[in-house]
Amino acid sequence: MLRIEGLSVRYGAVEALQDVSFEAADGVITTVLGANGAGKTTLLRTLSGLVRSREGTATFDGQQLIGKDPETIARMGIAHVPEGRGVIAELTVADNLRLGMLYRVPRPERRAAIDEIYGLFPPLEARRHQLAATLSGGERQMLVIGRAIVSRPRLLLLDEPSLGLAPIVTAQTMATIRELTSRQGIGTVLVEQNARSALSVAHWAIVLNLGRVVLADKPERLATDAHLRHHYLGF
Amino acid sequence: MGFFVDVLLSGVTQGMVFAAIALGLVLISRATGVINFGQGAMGMFTTFLAYSLLEQGIGYWPAFVAALAIGFVFGALVERTLMRPLLGTSPLNPVIVTIGLLVVLEGVAGSIWGNTARKFPAGFSQRGLVIGTTRVAFSPFDVFIVAAVLVLVTAIVVLFRWTDVGLRMRAAAFSPEVARLLGVRVSRLFILGWALACGAGSLAALLVAPLSSFSPYYMDLNLIYGFVAAVLGGLVSPLGALLGGLVTGLAISFAGGYIGSDVEPMAALVLLLIVLMARPQGLFGGTMARRV
Amino acid sequence: MTSTAPPPVGDLSPAPSPLHRLARSAERVHLPPQPLVRNLIFFVFGCAFFYVLTVSVSAYNDFQIGQIALYAVVLAGLSLLTGLNGQFSLGHGAFMIIGAYALALLQVHSPMNLALELVLATAVAAVAGVVVGVPAARLSPPYLAGVTLLLALGLPQLSAQYGSVFGGEQGLTTTPPIAPGSISSEQWLAWIEVLCALVVILLLANLVRSRFGRNFRAVRDDEVAAAVAGIHVARTKVLAFAISAGCAGLGGALLALSTGVVNVGEFPLSLSIALLAAMVLGGAGSLVGIWWGAIALVYMPTWSTSLSKQLSLGTSASAYLSDAIFGVVLIAVILVAPTGIQGGVRWLLRRLWVAITGRGSAGAAGARAGPLGPGSGAGSAPGAGPLAAAEVAASGDGVPPAVGGGPRTTRVPDDRRPGTGTPAADVAETRQGGERS
Numbered sequence: 001m002l003r004i005e006g007l008s009v010r011y012g013a014v015e016a017l018q019d020v021s022f023e024a025a026d027g028v029i030t031t032v033l034g035a036n037g038a039g040k041t042t043l044l045r046t047l048s049g050l051v052r053s054r055e056g057t058a059t060f061d062g063q064q065l066i067g068k069d070p071e072t073i074a075r076m077g078i079a080h081v082p083e084g085r086g087v088i089a090e091l092t093v094a095d096n097l098r099l100g101m102l103y104r105v106p107r108p109e110r111r112a113a114i115d116e117i118y119g120l121f122p123p124l125e126a127r128r129h130q131l132a133a134t135l136s137g138g139e140r141q142m143l144v145i146g147r148a149i150v151s152r153p154r155l156l157l158l159d160e161p162s163l164g165l166a167p168i169v170t171a172q173t174m175a176t177i178r179e180l181t182s183r184q185g186i187g188t189v190l191v192e193q194n195a196r197s198a199l200s201v202a203h204w205a206i207v208l209n210l211g212r213v214v215l216a217d218k219p220e221r222l223a224t225d226a227h228l229r230h231h232y233l234g235f
Numbered sequence: 236m237g238f239f240v241d242v243l244l245s246g247v248t249q250g251m252v253f254a255a256i257a258l259g260l261v262l263i264s265r266a267t268g269v270i271n272f273g274q275g276a277m278g279m280f281t282t283f284l285a286y287s288l289l290e291q292g293i294g295y296w297p298a299f300v301a302a303l304a305i306g307f308v309f310g311a312l313v314e315r316t317l318m319r320p321l322l323g324t325s326p327l328n329p330v331i332v333t334i335g336l337l338v339v340l341e342g343v344a345g346s347i348w349g350n351t352a353r354k355f356p357a358g359f360s361q362r363g364l365v366i367g368t369t370r371v372a373f374s375p376f377d378v379f380i381v382a383a384v385l386v387l388v389t390a391i392v393v394l395f396r397w398t399d400v401g402l403r404m405r406a407a408a409f410s411p412e413v414a415r416l417l418g419v420r421v422s423r424l425f426i427l428g429w430a431l432a433c434g435a436g437s438l439a440a441l442l443v444a445p446l447s448s449f450s451p452y453y454m455d456l457n458l459i460y461g462f463v464a465a466v467l468g469g470l471v472s473p474l475g476a477l478l479g480g481l482v483t484g485l486a487i488s489f490a491g492g493y494i495g496s497d498v499e500p501m502a503a504l505v506l507l508l509i510v511l512m513a514r515p516q517g518l519f520g521g522t523m524a525r526r527v
Numbered sequence: 528m529t530s531t532a533p534p535p536v537g538d539l540s541p542a543p544s545p546l547h548r549l550a551r552s553a554e555r556v557h558l559p560p561q562p563l564v565r566n567l568i569f570f571v572f573g574c575a576f577f578y579v580l581t582v583s584v585s586a587y588n589d590f591q592i593g594q595i596a597l598y599a600v601v602l603a604g605l606s607l608l609t610g611l612n613g614q615f616s617l618g619h620g621a622f623m624i625i626g627a628y629a630l631a632l633l634q635v636h637s638p639m640n641l642a643l644e645l646v647l648a649t650a651v652a653a654v655a656g657v658v659v660g661v662p663a664a665r666l667s668p669p670y671l672a673g674v675t676l677l678l679a680l681g682l683p684q685l686s687a688q689y690g691s692v693f694g695g696e697q698g699l700t701t702t703p704p705i706a707p708g709s710i711s712s713e714q715w716l717a718w719i720e721v722l723c724a725l726v727v728i729l730l731l732a733n734l735v736r737s738r739f740g741r742n743f744r745a746v747r748d749d750e751v752a753a754a755v756a757g758i759h760v761a762r763t764k765v766l767a768f769a770i771s772a773g774c775a776g777l778g779g780a781l782l783a784l785s786t787g788v789v790n791v792g793e794f795p796l797s798l799s800i801a802l803l804a805a806m807v808l809g810g811a812g813s814l815v816g817i818w819w820g821a822i823a824l825v826y827m828p829t830w831s832t833s834l835s836k837q838l839s840l841g842t843s844a845s846a847y848l849s850d851a852i853f854g855v856v857l858i859a860v861i862l863v864a865p866t867g868i869q870g871g872v873r874w875l876l877r878r879l880w881v882a883i884t885g886r887g888s889a890g891a892a893g894a895r896a897g898p899l900g901p902g903s904g905a906g907s908a909p910g911a912g913p914l915a916a917a918e919v920a921a922s923g924d925g926v927p928p929a930v931g932g933g934p935r936t937t938r939v940p941d942d943r944r945p946g947t948g949t950p951a952a953d954v955a956e957t958r959q960g961g962e963r964s
Contacts, residue, residue, distance in 0.1 A: 048416055074418035082416060090409040091402075099406050102399055103418040151417070270669040272676065320862055327615060327668045328861050331807065334617065334672070335857030338800050342851025346835075346844040451847070455796060459680060462673045497688035500681025507674060508662050515665075 001025055002047075002155055002187055007056035007066075009039075009046055009211075016042040018211045020056070024155075024187050024204070029178060031190040031202035031219070033233060038208040040191040041083060044157045047189075048080035049073045060155055075103045079153035083160045083191075086144035089133035093124055093143060096132050100147035117146040120176070138169040145173065149180060156181070156188040162197055170194065174201040195233040199223045207232045241372035242492035243485070248377045248446075249460075250484020251384040255439035256461025257468060257476035258388060262432035265471050266408035266425055269318070269329040273336030275458025277313070277433050278440025279451060280340045281306045283348055285441060286355060295358055303437050310433025311426045318429070319422070344451040352448035361445065380442045384477075387435060391473045404428060456500060460487060463507045469517025482518065562736040570729045577721045586713040590785070593717035595821045596724035597781035602806050602817035602824075603724075603731055604774025610812020611735065612767035613747030615668040618659075618675030619775045620799035621682040624791060626652040626776025627783035628686070631699035641704050645723065645780055652776020653769045660768030664761040679799040683791035698790025701783045720781050727774060728814050734770075735814070743767055797850045801827070804853040807860050810867030819868040827852060 002024040009017040017039045024030035032040050045051040047058055049070035058065045065073055074080070079100075088096055097117060101110050118125035121142040127135060132143060141161055148156055158177065162170040178201040181188045192198035199205060199219040207215040207222070209232055215222070222228055256274065263271045285302035289295065313336065321328045359375040395401035406414040407421040408428070414421050443457055460483055468479025483503065490502035510518060577596075581589050601619060608614050629651040633644050659678065663671050686693035693699065706715030734740050742763045745753040754760050783789040805824045809816030831849035860867055866874075 050412070050415075070415040071418050071420050074416055080416045082413065086413060088406055088410040088413055091405060095402060095405070098402060099414070099417050099419070102403065147417075264669075268669070270673060272672065317858065317862070327609075327613075328865070330615075330669050330672055331803070332858050332861050334800055334803065335854040335861070337854070338797060338804075338850045339854030339858070341797075342847040342849075342854060345847030346851065349843055350847075452796075456680060459673065459677050463677070466670070466673070495688050497684040500677060500684055504674070504677045504681050507677060511666060511670065511674070512662055 002058070002060050002189065004047075004058045005056055007043075007046065007058060008054045009042055009051055010054055015211050016051075017046065017053070020208070020211070020213050022206050022213060022216055024189050026154075026187045027182055027185040028203035029181050029188045029190050029201055030204045030206065031192055031198040032206045032208060033192060033195045033198060033222075034208035035232070036193065037210070039211040040193075040208055041159055042211075043208070044080060044082075044159050044189065044191055047073075047157055048078060050080075077104060077152065077154035078157065079148035079151050079155070080157040081144045081148050081159060081161065084163055086147075087132040087135070087140045090131065092129050092131055093135070094128045096143055097124075097147055097150055100149075100151040104151045104153075113150050113152075117150050120149070121146050137164050138166070141165060141169070141173055145176070153186055156186055157191075158188065159191045160193060161190070162192060162194045170197050174198075177201065195229075196223075237369060237371075238492070242488050244371055244373040244377070245492075246485035246488030247481065248373070248380055248484070249443075249488055250464075250481040251381050252439050252443045252446075252457065252480070253460045253464040253483050254477045254480025255384045255387060255435050255442065256458060257465035257480050258391060258473055259432040259435035259439070260461060260465040261468070261470055261473065261476045262391070262428050262435070264465070266404070266428045267318070267322075267329070268326050269333065270462065271333045271429075271432065271436075272330065272458065272462075273313070273333040273340065274433060274436040275440070275454030275461070276337040276340035276344075277306060277309055278436040278438075279449075279454040280344055281309065281437040282355065282440045282444050282449065283344050283451075286348075286353065289356065295356060299358065299441060302441055303434055306437025306440075307430045307434040310429040310431070310436075313433070314426045314429035318425075341451045348451070350450055350452075352450050355441075355444035355449050357445035376445065383438065383442060384480075387438060388473050388477045391431070391435075395473070400424075400427075459500070460484075460503055463503045466507060467510055467518050471517075475517060479518065563733055566729055566732045569732075570725055573725045573728075574722070577725075578718075581714055581717050581721070586711050589711070589713040589717040591825055593713070593720035593781075593785055594825045595818070596717070596720040597778045597785065598802075598805070598821035598824045599724045599817050600720075600727050600781065601775045601778030601802060602809065602820045603728055603814060604771035604778075605802055605806045606809070606812055606814065606817050607731055607735075607743070607774075608767055608771035609806065610810075611740065611747060612743040612764060613668075614663065614764060614767060614771075615671050616675045616768075616771070617672050617799050617803060618678035618682075619771070619802050620794045620796070621675075621678045622652045622655060622772040622775035623779030623782065623798070624682055624686075624789075624794045625655045625772075626779030627789040627794075628693060628699065629776065630780035630783050631701050631789045632692075634702050635699060638702070641719075645777060648780035649773045649777040652779070653773030655776070656769040656772020657765055659772070660765040661761075663768055664764035676796070676799075679796050683794060686791045694790070696790065696792075698788055698792075700788050701786075703784060703787055716785055720785065723777060723781060727777065728817075731770075731774075732814055739763075739766065797853075800857075801850070801853045804857040804860075808856050808867050810869035813867070813869040815872075816867050816869030823856075 004023070005021045007017055007020040008015070020039070020043065022030070032043060034040050042051055046053050047065060049065070049068055049072070053066055056066070060076065060078060063076065065076075065078070068076075070080075088099070091099070094114070097114050098110070101113060105113050118128070123139050124142055124146060127139065132140065135143060145158075145161065148158075156177075161173055161177070165173065174197050177188060177190065180186070190198055190202060199222055202219045205215075205217060205219045205222050206213055207228070214232065215228065222233070256278075259274050260270060263269055263274075281302040284305055285298040288298040288301060293301075317332050317336070318329055321332065357376040359379050361374045361376045363370045363372050363374050364378075365371075393401075395405060403414070403419045404424050404427065406417070407419055407424040411421045439457070439461070440454055444453070447453070461480070464479035464483040465476055466479070467482055468475030468477070483506070486506050487499045487503055491499045494502070577592070581592055584592070601623060605616065605619055608616060626648045629648040630644055633639070633647060638644075659675070663674060666674060686698070687695055690696075703712060704715060704719060706712045735743075742753070742758045745756065745758055746760050746763045750760050753763075779794075782793070786793070801824060805820030806817065807820075808823055809818070809820035827849045828845070831852055832845040834852075835845040835848045864871060
């Protein structure tokens with residue numbers, strides 16, 4: 001269970017997040033929606049320790065996240081899949097996956113864990129010895145999600161997993177995320193600009209606008225409320 | 236014919252030294268984008284320390300190992316104190332600081348040990364081997380140089396390819412932020428990278444010192460030849476550094492043997508410019524685009 | 528500018544009224560608005576200052592003033608290259624060699640008017656600058672450093688290889704200019720050198736304000752953006768390199784003239800590095816700061832000799848000590864005070880101006896602090912280094928200051944915390960967010 005209370009972040013004079021509070025339960029997808037500049041990416045970067053907050057707390061299963069460095073937070077089992085540039089292009093597919101396991105999976109179990117990912121994403125197995133630079137956009141997305149999952153996370157922070165993907169690939173990715181979340185009982189915070197597809201898989205939705213939480217509700221309600229959609233989600 | 240073989244063999248020996256220097260430059264450059272122009276001077280300094288140990292009556296091999304260890308620690312210290320504060324600023328700043336380090340170390344070494352040309356002992360005989368009936372310009376010590384550098388390069392390759400630490404180092408070098416998000420303590424690996432690099436630099440300095448006389452400035456040209464070798468090798472892989480070192484060593488040896496030793500640096504400059512213009516990714520670099 | 532309600536009629540207090548503000552802003556530009564005119568005024572002042580200085584000190588001091596002036600010429604070019612164009616050279620000693628030998632060879636083979644000889648020596652070095660600059664234009668600073676370092680190491684050895692032309696170890700001799708009338712030769716030489724320095728600085732100060740200067744800065748700040756804006760990036764960089772090499776050549780020629788001999792032993796690698804250190808010390812990109820650097824170059828041997836005496840290090844150590852001090856200066860300036868001495872001076876002057884007048888018109892102080900063109904601003908973050916601040920500086924706002932940012936530079940949020948992410952990425956994020964939302 002991720003619990004965020006009164007989180008505020010500023011870049012110089014710009015208030016990126018103001019008094020953000022919400023909870024993300026285990027086993028469900030909590031999606032964070034909003035326009036560009038709403039503070040979605042900042043929120044994830046703050047949770048994973050890359051950005052320092054000014055005020056507020058964020059705890060995961062009772063453990064404070066604020067003030068810890070990204071490495072410690074990652075080793076706690078919080079897997080942050082950053083937007084767009086998550087693969088290490090100069091490493092092979094297999095090495096990228098191995099990196100996910102370094103701190104969370106004991107050596108004897110690694111082979112089985114990696115094979116599990118290949119089972120989930122067969123195209124990765126075919127390209128296991130290729131440099132990640134040679135992968136297509138969809139394959140890269142598989143790789144970063146696979147690398148997050150192979151680390152046996154307790155909390156997944158996904159930043160725009162649908163960015164630049166074809167609609168059909170987006171749908172597949174979303175389905176995979178939903179299946180994993182409920183099957184493994186991990187909490188998932190899904191940041192998306194593509195509100196339509198995010199709402200279709202999420203169990204709970206938060207809307208950010210200019211750094212503030214303006215709405216927290218069931219996705220079905222958001223999807224049907226034309227006023228909200230028009231104002232915050234743009235569809 | 237004999238002359239040709241001698242030039243060839245001395246090119247190989249020199250090339251191995253350049254390869255070790257290039258390896259040190261590559262280790263740092265690919266992790267942080269910094270060319271450590273202070274590396275030669277750091278090697279020079281540790282060699283002078285080894286020389287002082289020898290004068291104290293400590294044996295060659297203990298002094299040799301001690302110098303390597305000092306170089307290793309020295310590299311870690313430099314990263315921690317001088318490079319860390321400049322992380323994330325213009326890439327020019329760390330380069331200027333390493334140049335500052337170069338002159339500081341040469342100045343300090345000169346103040347302590349003076350500019351008299353000294354002879355550093357070799358671990359093995361420096362008399363050329365006899366093959367058939369002719370004596371060639373390749374001594375048991377040259378064999379040691381080649382072997383030591385090959386062992387070094389192999390060890391680095393094994394470290395990078397087959398160990399977790401190596402994987403972490405590669406991840407930290409190529410994509411520090413992603414590596415941190417995966418739990419890799421990037422800053423520690425930068426320290427390790429600098430330590431390994433300066434260890435390699437010290438090895439090169441110890442190996443090249445007995446080949447001629449040594450003074451506070453003896454690593455200047457060697458460093459810059461190592462830089463040429465590193466650029467030839469593409470500045471990313473240890474194997475590229477090895478091959479780049481060999482090509483540079485041979486080019487310089489032949490230029491020196493057939494034109495005159497004074498044109499060696501300009502020959503290296505011409506070689507460097509040709510490579511940078513025609514193949515910026517290096518002679519042995521992969522397809523990965525690199526901005527030079 | 529936000530306007531407040533006008534004060535009631537008859538109120539004579541100096542409360543800010545719109546009219547008052549207007550008067551103040553007029554006051555701010557009390558210097559001649561034409562940079563050329565302003566630079567010429569400073570040029571004349573400079574001539575007068577040095578004239579008074581040279582006639583009132585001893586012959587030996589005149590010699591030293593001349594040395595300072597000739598190093599100022601070299602540093603002006605180097606400062607322009609690094610501060611304004613973002614390029615980097617470790618090999619300016621090599622261009623000094625070229626200028627020096629060009630002058631000596633001219634004097635040996637076809638002596639002519641001294642001014643013409645100096646111009647030709649400058650031209651030869653500038654052409655050499657083009658030869659190096661063409662490949663250099665494609666290289667980023669670390670590679671450029673390597674290439675120029677190799678040049679500084681390799682070029683001197685050619686004179687040994689081709690001894691018949693360059694005189695080998697002994698080098699060549701030059702003919703010192705004959706002083707007219709009762710003027711001492713040291714004084715005459717100092718005048719020539721000072722005049723060269725002031726003319727070079729005058730030309731560069733105008734260049735900085737010209738289209739070329741804007742192009743230099745645009746290329747420094749963002750090559751891609753400059754190219755998109757129609758600036759020929761490679762040509763601009765080669766031009767900057769050539770000008771800079773020409774300055775070094777002129778400095779080398781003047782050095783050859785003042786010492787009477789040219790030999791490569793005078794231009795070791797440590798000279799090239801000392802030049803870089805002096806430039807950084809003065810403040811990269813500042814045409815005023817170069818004088819600090821030049822003074823340091825000329826007096827460092829004296830200082831280090833006395834320091835080595837105090838430390839009782841023996842006489843041979845002093846030369847090494849001077850190198851070591853330059854190295855320490857280089858490291859310390861980059862780590863602690865990236866805008867150099869002139870940055871600090873500027874900061875002090877601005878503080879003083881605010882304290883005296885009680886007005887926060889930093890712009891006026893900035894314009895006053897630097898005779899002959901813009902200097903480096905003092906407002907940059909510590910530890911940012913000569914170029915980092917320049918990268919942060921917003922370009923194209925009409926008055927882009929030289930390296931170091933300046934009074935009117937808008938700073939992007941600075942969260943350069945060691946060990947927390949890449950600040951650039953955060954900054955980019957806020958910027959993009961601001962644009963798109």
